[in-house]
Amino acid sequence: MDSDKGVLYLIPTTLGDNEPLEVLPYSVKKVIEELTYFIVENEKTARKFIKRITPKKSQPSLQLFKLDKYADEMEVRTYLDECSKGVSIGLLSEAGVPAIADPGAEIVKMAHEKGIRVVPLVGPSSIILAMMASGFNGQNFSFNGYLPIETSERKKAIKQLERLSKEKNQSQIFIETPYRNEKMLADLKSTLTPGAKLCVACDITLPTEYIRTLEIKDWKHTKVDLHKRPVIFIIHKE
Incomplete structure (x- = not known):
């Protein structure tokens, strides 16, 4: 792996409307606090989760890339470009863990192809x-x-x-x-x-x-x- 590149963090979320730190380790909160770029399935729910787990994080500063069935394939190929510049990105699940019965496997595959380190974080599946x-x-x-x-x-x-x-x-x-x-x-x-x-x-x-x-x-x-x-x-x- 190229140490000059950013990291792709696979970020779990809650399975329902409970307090994030009741089911997620504090390490997830720490990672989210450090990131600006996120790949998400739904912008509204992603922002709601980020605000709930890190209330002080600036919402206007967030850069969200949408990954759903309508996402343009060519555009998706650019989602990890920031990692090549040394900036880490979070792949955020809609519920549970990314890429398991959840979109994101193609992003993870792309990260491996580009030599980007993939770090799965602990959360509820x-x-x-x-x-x-x-x-x-x-x-x-x-x-x-x-x-x-x-x-x-x-x-x-x-x-x-x-x-x-x-x-x-x-x-x-x-x-x-x-x-x-x-x-x-x-x-x-x-x-x-x-x-x-x-x-x-x-x-x-x-x-x-x-x-x-x-x-x-x-x-x-x-x-x-x-x-x-x-x-x-x-x-x-x-």
């Missing part, structure tokens, strides 16, 4: 926290992102994940758009075998946190409101 709390095999697990939207394709994917879990003793993790959580849970109950286990982890790190692991036959008699709440689903079949 809903995927890892849910896995920790599930009681499932933490030695072998897979994150599958979103399952298909169409019902028959989704049910097919659920059965495939159940087979993979049994064959490989591998916990299968996935997520859903919050307003479709209830439909997802209903499909899991109707598709998985009665003895398969399901962990539902909702509102992780928040006061409303709900984490429960049950066999499907027990989930069929359990009611929980998941509508418009961030949820991690994990399947395990022994």
Whole structure:
């Protein structure tokens, strides 16, 4: 790595509306205090988070580069130019940690290509926290992102994940758009075998946190409101 170049810091944020230093180490605050340039998904929420964790930091001095699905690819290629001048930049997650079920992997890849040092900072990952709390095999697990939207394709994917879990003793993790959580849970109950286990982890790190692991036959008699709440689903079949 070129010591004359700046550093790309991967900066985690909270998973919800809690105080940053309740779930983030003080080192994250210190890094943010030192930076002026940030790559962010949403400018408004990024500014709100920065103000909350470093209230005295000058908001007008911030230089924010937007990284979302509308970002111009050629423009994105210039986002790390300041690092080449010796200036460090922060890649700020919208929720949780950057580049894990979150935009930013391309920026990290670009940093490696340019010989820029990448420093990941400690923070909450809903995927890892849910896995920790599930009681499932933490030695072998897979994150599958979103399952298909169409019902028959989704049910097919659920059965495939159940087979993979049994064959490989591998916990299968996935997520859903919050307003479709209830439909997802209903499909899991109707598709998985009665003895398969399901962990539902909702509102992780928040006061409303709900984490429960049950066999499907027990989930069929359990009611929980998941509508418009961030949820991690994990399947395990022994």
